Amino acid sequence: MTAAAPVRVGVLGAGVVGSQVVRLLREQGADLAARIGAPLELAGVAVRRPHRHPDIPADLLTTDAAALVARPDVDVVVEVIGGTRPTKDLLLTALRRGAGVVTANKALLAEEGPELYEAADLAGTDLYFEAAVAGAIPLIRPLRESLAGDRITRILGIVNGTTNFVLSAMTAGGDSYEYALKEATRLGYAEADPTADVDGFDAAAKAAILASVGFHTRVGAADVHREGISRVTAADVAAAADIGCVVKLLAICERIRRPDGGESVSARVHPVMLPRTHPLAVVDGAYNAVYVEAESAGRLMFYGPGAGGAPTASAVLGDLVAVARNRVAGGRGPRESAYADLPVESIGSVPARYHISLDVDDRAGVLAAVASAFAEAGVSISTVRQQGRGRDAALVVVTHSAPDADLASTVATLHQLPAVHRVTSVMRVMGEVA
Ligand SMILES: NC(=O)C1=CN([C@@H]2O[C@H](COP(=O)(O)OP(=O)(O)OC[C@H]3O[C@@H](n4cnc5c(N)ncnc54)[C@H](O)[C@@H]3O)[C@@H](O)[C@H]2O)C=CC1
Ligand SMILES: N[C@@H](CC=O)C(=O)O
Numbered sequence: 479m480t481a482a483a484p485v486r487v488g489v490l491g492a493g494v495v496g497s498q499v500v501r502l503l504r505e506q507g508a509d510l511a512a513r514i515g516a517p518l519e520l521a522g523v524a525v526r527r528p529h530r531h532p533d534i535p536a537d538l539l540t541t542d543a544a545a546l547v548a549r550p551d552v553d554v555v556v557e558v559i560g561g562t563r564p565t566k567d568l569l570l571t572a573l574r575r576g577a578g579v580v581t582a583n584k585a586l587l588a589e590e591g592p593e594l595y596e597a598a599d600l601a602g603t604d605l606y607f608e609a610a611v612a613g614a615i616p617l618i619r620p621l622r623e624s625l626a627g628d629r630i631t632r633i634l635g636i637v638n639g640t641t642n643f644v645l646s647a648m649t650a651g652g653d654s655y656e657y658a659l660k661e662a663t664r665l666g667y668a669e670a671d672p673t674a675d676v677d678g679f680d681a682a683a684k685a686a687i688l689a690s691v692g693f694h695t696r697v698g699a700a701d702v703h704r705e706g707i708s709r710v711t712a713a714d715v716a717a718a719a720d721i722g723c724v725v726k727l728l729a730i731c732e733r734i735r736r737p738d739g740g741e742s743v744s745a746r747v748h749p750v751m752l753p754r755t756h757p758l759a760v761v762d763g764a765y766n767a768v769y770v771e772a773e774s775a776g777r778l779m780f781y782g783p784g785a786g787g788a789p790t791a792s793a794v795l796g797d798l799v800a801v802a803r804n805r806v807a808g809g810r811g812p813r814e815s816a817y818a819d820l821p822v823e824s825i826g827s828v829p830a831r832y833h834i835s836l837d838v839d840d841r842a843g844v845l846a847a848v849a850s851a852f853a854e855a856g857v858s859i860s861t862v863r864q865q866g867r868g869r870d871a872a873l874v875v876v877t878h879s880a881p882d883a884d885l886a887s888t889v890a891t892l893h894q895l896p897a898v899h900r901v902t903s904v905m906r907v908m909g910e911v912a
């Protein structure tokens with residue numbers, strides 16, 4: 479029997495993730511070849527500054543990524559540069575000539591996914607992206623393949639390692655926001671521009687990918703309601719602790735039953751007060767976890783390292799093996815599945831519960847004025863507590879579920895009430911709280 483021809487790989491970018499991909503490819507060549515049934519050969523690595531990569535043989539390095547993706551001897555392109563330009567054009571070039579593509583680039587997929595899928599379809603080739611959501615955690619393959627026979631109803635996750643690292647540090651009461659963010663950057667978790675992490679862009683891109691794959695519907699980055707952690711304060715974290723909660727940045731993707739009986743989807747990213755008893759509450763540091771609810775399977779939880787060079791490279795290598803196997807077998811993996819084409823709900827109509835802390839005057843009529851601000855918007859109060867006395871009095875209100883727009887307008891009214899000195903904390907709550 480003749481051995482199958484080598485599968486030749488071009489890697490774009492050798493930063494935090496790319497350098498680990500190249501290392502693993504070179505160190506584990508024999509095992510990978512045995513698993514694929516053909517050798518994986520590194521054909522070239524596109525970098526910006528070759529002198530910064532003394533570990534990579536000089537004859538493999540190139541500064542011309544466009545030439546590398548166009549080379550007919552490159553069978554699979556691995557993209558770990560990040561950003562939408564020039565990556566989109568590079569990947570379209572590769573796909574259009576039939577090369578397989580493996581990418582870790584959630585920003586690109588969330589903005590340009592349909593065009594990439596279409597190019598892959600036309601050329602009959604593969605587009606794999608396990609590393610793009612929750613780093614090392616196997617999640618895209620379970621959603622696209624293992625759960626393809628089920629009906630997913632909700633996906634709830636901590637999908638950004640940097641912000642979880644920062645929030646964990648704030649909750650532990652140790653490091654400041656600024657110091658924790660610097661540490662996350664030093665450890666290779668943060669995006670090249672960490673505002674992508676703290677302002678929720680990274681998590682929103684991942685939510686778009688999860689909702690698209692989970693609900694067989696095109697959901698783009700612009701469809702995802704996004705709030706980051708830059709406005710989360712020590713007061714929010716303390717208020718959460720007071721009711722037995724921790725603050726987490728969650729990506730929430732769910733099917734929504736509309737009043738007319740139709741169905742839509744919602745995808746959103748925002749901080750949440752989560753009861754300490756919730757399985758996601760214990761996920762700390764740069765770890766990620768994603769909770770999937772499916773009609774037949776029930777509740778599934780995926781947990782593991784969501785960021786970092788080697789963990790992310792593990793997911794990239796897994797995809798590379800899958801794409802190489804497909805090529806050796808003469809087939810291809812799953813295509814885009816967007817047949818359901820459900821409408822995407824805007825945040826205003828999505829039901830939520832709010833936790834609101836207010837500094838108020840401790841005098842007769844204040845509670846009634848505050849309560850009427852909720853009543854006027856049709857928002858029902860679940861609990862209200864007073865803390866302190868006199869000028870130091872504070873009210874803590876937790877609402878029942880109401881449309882997000884009604885809750886937001888209640889908060890706007892509270893800001894205007896003369897008896898309210900300051901709205902000190904406003905955050906959505908999930909689950910039963912004390
Ligand atoms: N760092 C992490 O933990 C994770 C990163 N990702 C994704 O992986 C991708 C790469 O991330 P990192 O490795 O962290 O970024 P990085 O910034 O460390 O590496 C990117 C590298 O690409 C190089 N580069 C930029 N333009 C280039 C071009 N035109 N040609 C050749 N090289 C070029 C840069 O010089 C840099 O060395 C991004 O899409 C990111 O979102 C995904 C999951 C986790
Ligand atoms: N910056 C991202 C990296 C992985 O996707 C994160 O912090 O999770």
Ligand code: NA
Pocket residue numbers: 608609610611612613614615616617618793
């Ligand atoms: Na993953």
